[in-house]
Amino acid sequence: xxxxxxxxxxxxxxxxxxxxxxxxxxxxxxxxxxxxxxxxxxxxxxxxxxxxxxxxxxxxxxxxxxxxxxxxxxxxxxxxxxxxxxxxxxxxxxxxxxxxxxxxxxxxxxxxxxxxxxxxxxxxxxxxxxxxxxxxxxxxxxxxxxxxxxxxxxxxxxxxxxxxxxxxxxxxxxxxxxxxxxxxxxxxxxxxxxxxxxxxxxxxxxxxxxxxxxxxxxxxxxxxxxxxxxxxxxxxxxxxxxxxxxxxxxxxxxxxxxxxxxxxxxxxxxxxxxxxxxxxxxxxxxxxxxxxxxxxxxxxxxxxxxxxxxxxxxxxx
Numbered sequence: 487x488x489x490x491x492x493x494x495x496x497x498x499x500x501x502x503x504x505x506x507x508x509x510x511x512x513x514x515x516x517x518x519x520x521x522x523x524x525x526x527x528x529x530x531x532x533x534x535x536x537x538x539x540x541x542x543x544x545x546x547x548x549x550x551x552x553x554x555x556x557x558x559x560x561x562x563x564x565x566x567x568x569x570x571x572x573x574x575x576x577x578x579x580x581x582x583x584x585x586x587x588x589x590x591x592x593x594x595x596x597x598x599x600x601x602x603x604x605x606x607x608x609x610x611x612x613x614x615x616x617x618x619x620x621x622x623x624x625x626x627x628x629x630x631x632x633x634x635x636x637x638x639x640x641x642x643x644x645x646x647x648x649x650x651x652x653x654x655x656x657x658x659x660x661x662x663x664x665x666x667x668x669x670x671x672x673x674x675x676x677x678x679x680x681x682x683x684x685x686x687x688x689x690x691x692x693x694x695x696x697x698x699x700x701x702x703x704x705x706x707x708x709x710x711x712x713x714x715x716x717x718x719x720x721x722x723x724x725x726x727x728x729x730x731x732x733x734x735x736x737x738x739x740x741x742x743x744x745x746x747x748x749x750x751x752x753x754x755x756x757x758x759x760x761x762x763x764x765x766x767x768x769x770x771x772x773x774x775x776x777x778x779x780x781x782x783x784x785x786x787x788x789x790x791x792x793x794x795x796x797x798x799x800x801x802x803x
Contacts, residue, residue: 541781548774555768566775576776578751579759580783582666586755587734589670594730595723598678602685603711616686620679627676631743634672635659659745662752669740669753677733681726688722689715720799728791735784756780 548567551560570576601619605612622630637643638658645655658668692715700710738757741747747754747762754762756776764773 544774544777547771548778550771552771552774553768554770562771566772567779569772570775570779575751575754575759576756576779579754579756582751582753583735583755583757586666586670586737586753587731589667590673590734591727591730593670593674594678594681595726597674598681598726599685601678601682602689605682605686606689616682619682622676623679625676627739628743630676631672631740635744638668638672660749662749665745665749665753669737669744672740672744673734673737677730681730684722684726685719688719692718717800721801724791724795724799728788731787731791732784735780735787756783 549561549563551558551562551565605616639645640657640660644658648655656664658664696714697710700714705713736757737755738761741753741755741758742761745753747758757780760773760776760780763776764770
């Protein structure tokens with residue numbers, strides 16, 4: 487026994503504990519720091535080079551009157567931002583953007599949750615069903631939009647089907663009352679598969695013994711979902727809500743391909759207005775100011791969602 491204790495003491499003397507302050511411990515700490523930094527360095531470099539630096543240039547351009555066609559690059563200070571706050575077209579575009587984002591979030595999240603609950607029942611054919619709804623996620627956005635552009639045309643497949651059952655469908659993309667809703671529905675079907683998979687993963691991680699205990703106590707399926715399942719998947723609901731909101735606020739491709747902001751300005755969201763200002767009007771300074779404003783709006787909404795998590799997300803303290 488004495489020999490064993492002596493051997494352990496000798497090993498501890500030659501290999502100091504991590505908490506000690508010897509030279510070997512400091513070298514190990516430095517090595518750990520270097521290894522940790524080497525893992526995070528590519529991400530940090532990517533964020534700085536592809537995110538922070540370009541955004542810094544956007545802010546710099548927003549403080550100038552920049553028209554490449556005439557070679558003008560003049561310092562104007564906050565003039566572009568002052569102009570932005572007084573521009574009715576910008577406020578209208580922001581209103582359209584918020585309407586688009588709200589409709590998309592409600593439809594996408596509700597449909598994704600319903601599909602995930604259906605798939606979680608483990609019925610026959612769920613694998614095919616899941617593949618059917620997830621496949622649009624991996625399809626090119628341009629290809630997806632082009633197909634739907636044909637389907638929702640005045641003489642397209644959707645109106646052809648409606649005519650078969652005696653319904654006269656509208657011109658979905660040329661009617662101001664339907665254009666924005668049509669774009670929302672197309673985007674919902676494009677992205678609902680990703681949210682469905684996230685919800686399904688969360689539902690499958692809910693402990694089955696908790697739900698079984700509630701059923702034994704006489705809880706109905708609705709009560710089990712409301713009192714056990716829903717609170718336990720709130721972290722995923724937060725994630726899905728934030729991702730969907732950010733994606734909805736910067737939608738561009740469907741509008742550019744299908745409506746070009748029309749009819750009138752009924753589908754002119756802020757990202758499309760930014761594009762028109764920069765590349766059609768060649769007013770890059772003002773377009774940069776619009777881009778900064780869009781970033782601030784998205785950041786505020788994301789911060790509000792993140793800040794509210796302690797009130798409704800399970801396990802948040």
